[in-house]
Amino acid sequence: MAVNNFKIQILSRAKLEVDEAANYYESESKELGKLFYLEFKSYRKTLESIPFFEEKYETIRTLPLKKFPYTIHFKVDESKKIVFILALTSNYQDPNTTRIK
Template sequence: MAYKLVIKPEVYTDIQSGIDWYNSKQEGLGRRFFEAIEKEYAVLKKAPAFQVRYDDVHCLPVKKFPYMIHFIVEEDAKVVVVLGVINTYLNPNKWKERK
């Protein structure tokens, strides 16, 4: 059974910031960044059993980009709650304010 993906509003800001930054470096790179995140979301819907990094928060690296998707799994409800898409070069505790 597939998991439902719930994305916190702050995540959209994380993603848009990344898109803007990548587009400022190379035209179209922001789109590739967004597509990479979408691919990881599809993985999370199928099998969210990734490493727990902090308390009950799991992390999934975004392929080809220095970002981690931070999420929790509500196993009983079959729900994955995305807390943040965080640049690994920035403060990794940024997501903690969102729990």
């Protein structure tokens, strides 16, 4: 079975959200921010080969992290083979206040 390698593009807002979450965890416990970032990086790598997770909001798909209460929100452009990471949201965040549009 051939691996479909998709290019990953992370919106600047999503990068900021990843940094904010990593900084929060690092402030809670030494090395925890690094563990958060490594898990996010692992899931980003998964999206390079398997981006077809749950479609939640019309064309926006979601992928929850396993060890941390966050979800990656993304779109897939199949023809260009690009995954656009739009946001990283806390699972405790009120879905009515999310910045995803």
